Amino acid sequence: MKTSIFLIGWTLLWGLATNTGLAEEHASPPPTVDEIVHKANHMAFYHGKDAKGKVEMVITDKQGRTRNRVFNMLRKDDGENDSDQKFFSFFQAPADVRKMVFMVHKHTALETEDDRWLYMPSLDLVKRIAAGDKRTSFVGSDFLYEDISGRSPAEDYHELLRTTDTQYVIRNTPKKPDDVEFAYYNAYIDKKTFIPMKMEFFKNGDQCYCIIESTKVEDIQAEENGNNVVYPTVTVSVARNLENGSTTQMIRSNIRYNVGLSDNIFTERYLRRPPRDAMR
Amino acid sequence: MRKTINPCVLLVPVLLMTVIFFDAQVHAEEENEKSFLDHFPPIEINGFFELRAGCRMQEDLYEKDSSVMESRLQAELFTYTDWAEFKYKGDVWGDGILERGEYDTREAWIFSRPTDFLDIKIGRQVLTWGTGDLVFLNDMFPKDWQSYFIGRDKEYLKAPSDAAKISFFTGLANIDVVYTPKFDSDRYISGEYISYWNGSLKRLAGQDAIVSADKPDRWFQDDEVALRVYRNINNYELALYGYRGFWKRPGGETTSGTAIFPELNVYGASARGQIGLGIGNIEIAYYQSADDESGSNPRINNSEMRYVVGYTQEFAKDVNASIQYYIEYMLGYSDYKENLSCGPARDHDRHVVTLQLTKLLMNQNLELSLSSYYSPSDSDAYFRPNMRYKFTDKIVLEGGANIFLGEEPHTFFGQFENNTNIYAAIRYSF
Numbered sequence: 001m002k003t004s005i006f007l008i009g010w011t012l013l014w015g016l017a018t019n020t021g022l023a024e025e026h027a028s029p030p031p032t033v034d035e036i037v038h039k040a041n042h043m044a045f046y047h048g049k050d051a052k053g054k055v056e057m058v059i060t061d062k063q064g065r066t067r068n069r070v071f072n073m074l075r076k077d078d079g080e081n082d083s084d085q086k087f088f089s090f091f092q093a094p095a096d097v098r099k100m101v102f103m104v105h106k107h108t109a110l111e112t113e114d115d116r117w118l119y120m121p122s123l124d125l126v127k128r129i130a131a132g133d134k135r136t137s138f139v140g141s142d143f144l145y146e147d148i149s150g151r152s153p154a155e156d157y158h159e160l161l162r163t164t165d166t167q168y169v170i171r172n173t174p175k176k177p178d179d180v181e182f183a184y185y186n187a188y189i190d191k192k193t194f195i196p197m198k199m200e201f202f203k204n205g206d207q208c209y210c211i212i213e214s215t216k217v218e219d220i221q222a223e224e225n226g227n228n229v230v231y232p233t234v235t236v237s238v239a240r241n242l243e244n245g246s247t248t249q250m251i252r253s254n255i256r257y258n259v260g261l262s263d264n265i266f267t268e269r270y271l272r273r274p275p276r277d278a279m280r
Numbered sequence: 281m282r283k284t285i286n287p288c289v290l291l292v293p294v295l296l297m298t299v300i301f302f303d304a305q306v307h308a309e310e311e312n313e314k315s316f317l318d319h320f321p322p323i324e325i326n327g328f329f330e331l332r333a334g335c336r337m338q339e340d341l342y343e344k345d346s347s348v349m350e351s352r353l354q355a356e357l358f359t360y361t362d363w364a365e366f367k368y369k370g371d372v373w374g375d376g377i378l379e380r381g382e383y384d385t386r387e388a389w390i391f392s393r394p395t396d397f398l399d400i401k402i403g404r405q406v407l408t409w410g411t412g413d414l415v416f417l418n419d420m421f422p423k424d425w426q427s428y429f430i431g432r433d434k435e436y437l438k439a440p441s442d443a444a445k446i447s448f449f450t451g452l453a454n455i456d457v458v459y460t461p462k463f464d465s466d467r468y469i470s471g472e473y474i475s476y477w478n479g480s481l482k483r484l485a486g487q488d489a490i491v492s493a494d495k496p497d498r499w500f501q502d503d504e505v506a507l508r509v510y511r512n513i514n515n516y517e518l519a520l521y522g523y524r525g526f527w528k529r530p531g532g533e534t535t536s537g538t539a540i541f542p543e544l545n546v547y548g549a550s551a552r553g554q555i556g557l558g559i560g561n562i563e564i565a566y567y568q569s570a571d572d573e574s575g576s577n578p579r580i581n582n583s584e585m586r587y588v589v590g591y592t593q594e595f596a597k598d599v600n601a602s603i604q605y606y607i608e609y610m611l612g613y614s615d616y617k618e619n620l621s622c623g624p625a626r627d628h629d630r631h632v633v634t635l636q637l638t639k640l641l642m643n644q645n646l647e648l649s650l651s652s653y654y655s656p657s658d659s660d661a662y663f664r665p666n667m668r669y670k671f672t673d674k675i676v677l678e679g680g681a682n683i684f685l686g687e688e689p690h691t692f693f694g695q696f697e698n699n700t701n702i703y704a705a706i707r708y709s710f
C-alpha cells in the first residue's frame with residue numbers, strides 16, 4: 001500500500017515536472033529503463049486525448065531531386081495507458097493522391113493487426129487494405145509506417161547504454177528479429193522532456209543505415225481537464241537513409257491537442273466525406 | 281450520358297454560383313467593413329492534361345488500328361460554405377477514334393451534413409459500394425468497361441450517376457438511399473471503340489454495327505433506387521443491398537431486334553473483414569429479371585444468382601495480391617435452353633477467377649500491377665498489365681496492355697480477342 005501511494009505521488013510529481021519543467025532533476029530517483037521507454041513513447045505519440053495538425057514531407061534523393069507530401073492528420077486515443085489509437089490522414093499533395101483518405105485503427109496488442117482503409121474519391125471507392133509490414137516506407141518517404149504511428153515498446157528489449165548530461169541512451173533489440181530489418185536501434189532520449197531526439201538503426205552487426213533526428217521541438221499550449229498545459233512536441237524531424245542517400249524532412253504545423261474529436265470521424269461516413277477538421 | 285446535357289447537371293453550377301453569391305451577400309451585410317471579395321469561399325482549382333495513345337496488336341476487321349488516341353484536359357473546382365460543399369469536375373478531350381471533340385461532366389454536386397445523423401449529396405456523382413475487387417455484384421451504379429478495355433485511367437471505369445444520395449446514420453445501422461430520377465445505363469460495349477460478338481448478325485461486329493438501344497428515358501418514371509444498409513461490428517463490415525431499376529447494359533431485345541434494358545431488381549448481402557493476415561470478402565446477389573421471371577422469354581435475360589468470395593494479402597514488402605472466385609448462376613436454365621431459337625447457348629453458370637497483383641518499387645514511385653480474369657467455364661481470359669512511374673510529383677508516365685484470349689468468339693472475354701492492345705500515356709497535373 002505504502003509503495004503504491006509512493007508510486008502515485010512519484011508519477012504525479014513526474015507529470016508536473018515534465019509539464020512545467022520546474023522540478024529539480026535531483027529531487028527524484030533516476031527512472032528505470034522501462035519508465036524511460038514508456039515515457040518516451042508517450043511523449044512521441046500520445047500527447048492529449050486527441051490531436052490534429054498538418055504534415056509536410058520533403059523527400060530529397062541522392063541526386064537532389066525533391067518530392068513533396070502534404071496531409072492533414074487527425075488522431076484519437078482509443079484505449080487506456082497509451083495503447084490503441086485511430087488515425088485519419090487527408091492528403092493534399094501530390095496530385096495523384098489529392099483528397100485520398102488513409103484511415104488506420106491501430107492495435108497495440110501483440111499479434112493483432114491494424115485495420116486500414118483507403119478512400120479513393122475519383123472512384124468513390126472504400127478499399128480495405130491488408131495489414132502490411134509496418135517496416136515499409138510511409139508514402140514513399142524515408143519514414144516508415146512505424147515511425148509515424150509508433151512502435152510498441154513491448155516489441156523490443158530495452159537496455160540503458162549510458163546517461164549523458166542531457167540524454168538517456170537506450171538500446172532497443174527486437175524480440176522477433178526475423179520480423180524487422182534492423183538488428184537493434186539506439187534511442188537518444190532527452191532527460192528533461194523525454195522526447196526521443198535521435199534514433200540510429202543498425203543492421204549486419206554494427207552498420208548504421210538509418211538515422212532519424214528531431215531537429216525542432218516546440219511547446220504547444222493545450223487544455224487538459226480544464227487546466228492549461230504545455231506539450232513539448234517535435235515539429236521538425238529528419239530521416240536519413242544512409243544506404244540510398246535519400247533524406248526526408250517532416251514538418252508538422254497547426255498542431256492542436258484535445259480538440260474533442262468525435263469517434264464517428266474514424267468511420268466510413270467521414271472516410272467518404274472528410275470532416276472540416278481534416279480539410280482545413 | 282456524354283454530350284447530352286441534362287438539366288440536373290446544369291442546375292448544380294447555377295446553384296453553386298447562387299449560393300456563393302448569396303452567402304457572400306448575407307455576410308457582407310453582417311460585416312460591412314470587409315471587402316466584398318473576402319466573403320467568397322476559396323475555390324480550389326486542380327486538374328491535369330494528358331496524352332494517351334494505344335494500338336491493336338492484330339488486325340480487327342471492324343475497328344481502327346488505333347485503340348485509343350486522345351489529348352484530355354480535366355479540371356476540378358471545389359469550394360465550401362458553412363453548411364455545404366460544392367464540386368465540379370469535367371473532362372474535355374480530342375478523341376482520335378471518334379474523330380471529334382468530346383466533353384463529359386464527371387462530377388457536379390452539392391453535399392451537406394445538416395444533422396448528426398444525415399448526409400445528403402445531390403447532383404452528378406461517382407458512386408461505388410460492395411466488396412468485390414473489380415467485380416461488381418450489388419454495385420448497380422454505371423460502369424464504363426469500354427474506357428477500361430481501351431486503357432484509359434482506372435478512374436474512368438466508373439461512369440457518373442445523376443442522383444441524390446441520402447445517408448442516415450444510426451446506432452443500429454447506417455442506411456444509404458440513392459435515387460436516380462432517370463435511368464443511367466453502363467457505358468457498355470457499343471462497337472464504337474471495341475468490336476464485339478453480335479448475336480443477331482452471328483458474327484463479330486464493330487463500327488459497322490454500332491449497338492442502338494432503346495434506353496428507358498422518362499424522368500421520374502424510368503428511375504432507379506439503390507439501397508444499402510450497413511453496419512461495422514469489430515471492423516467486420518456487414519451490408520444488405522437492394523436495387524430496383526433496369527439491366528445496366530442491354531439485357532434483351534424486341535422482336536424487331538432493337539436492344540432494350542429490361543427491368544431488374546437486385547437483392548444482396550456482403551461481409552468483409554480481417555481473416556488471418558489478410559482481408560476476406562464475400563458477397564451474394566440475386567438478380568431478379570422482372571420482365572422475364574419464369575425465364576421463358578429467350579429475348580430477355582433470365583434471373584441469376586451471383587456470388588464472389590475473395591482474399592487479399594500483402595505477401596511481401598510492397599507486394600499485394602488479391603484473389604477472387606466469382607460465379608454467375610442462371611436461374612430457369614431449362615426454359616432458356618428450350619426456348620432458345622438461334623445462336624450458341626450460354627453455359628448454365630459462368631465461373632471467373634480473378635487475380636490482382638501490385639508491386640511498388642523505387643521508393644514507391646514505380647507501380648507494377650496486373651489485373652487478370654480467367655474463366656474456366658468460358659475458356660477465356662483477360663489480362664491488364666500496367667506500369668506507372670511518377671517521374672515527378674506532377675508528371676506521371678504510364679504504359680500497359682489489355683490482352684483478351686478465348687476459344688470461342690462469343691464468350692464474354694473471347695469476343696474481344698481482336699481488341700488486344702497496348703497503350704502509353706503521359707499526364708501533367710496542376
